[in-house]
Amino acid sequence: MAEHPVQGLMGATVEKIREMADANTIIGSPITLDGNTTIIPVSKVTLGFASGGSDVGAKSTKEMFGGGSGAGVSITPIAFLVVKDGTVRTVQLAEHVSPIDNAINALPELVDKLAALVKKDNAEKKEEETAEE
Numbered sequence: 001m002a003e004h005p006v007q008g009l010m011g012a013t014v015e016k017i018r019e020m021a022d023a024n025t026i027i028g029s030p031i032t033l034d035g036n037t038t039i040i041p042v043s044k045v046t047l048g049f050a051s052g053g054s055d056v057g058a059k060s061t062k063e064m065f066g067g068g069s070g071a072g073v074s075i076t077p078i079a080f081l082v083v084k085d086g087t088v089r090t091v092q093l094a095e096h097v098s099p100i101d102n103a104i105n106a107l108p109e110l111v112d113k114l115a116a117l118v119k120k121d122n123a124e125k126k127e128e129e130t131a132e133e
Contacts, residue, residue, distance in 0.1 A: 009069040010051045020073050021045045040081040046074040087112065 028041035053067020082089045089108060092101065 009053065009067055013049065013051060013069040013071050017047060017049065017071050017073065021047060021075070025075060036085050038083040040083070041077055042079040042081060044076045044078050046076070048072040 025045055026043055028043065031039045031041075033039065049069075049071045051067070051069035053065055056064035056066070078093055080091045080093075082091055087108065090104070
């Protein structure tokens with residue numbers, strides 16, 4: 001069976017969408033500022049797609065087809081990953097952030113603070129042990 005014209009329309013539209021919105025669109029190319037700072041953009045991609053057509057009625061002697069297709073792509077930057085001196089920070093651009101997002105954003109800083117506290121506590125214990133000897 002021969003390919004219907006609407007299949008060609010849909011195929012061309014889907015191929016163009018693939019070109020516009022791939023994984024590199026969501027997680028952007030890294031931007032290096034200096035020797036130890038890299039910024040990676042993160043975006044939200046929203047796609048819309050429609051396609052349709054109609055064959056001319058059977059009373060016509062010609063095989064005629066009318067149709068169309070279209071797509072819309074919206075790319076919105078939502079955050080940046082900042083990698084500096086081996087640590088990763090998230091800088092969100094959204095104004096209305098949920099409590100869960102806030103907790104996730106605060107997690108790397110909390111881990112750093114806890115690690116520093118544990119190191120400090122271990123150093124104090126070693127000093128006490130050394131003073132006792």
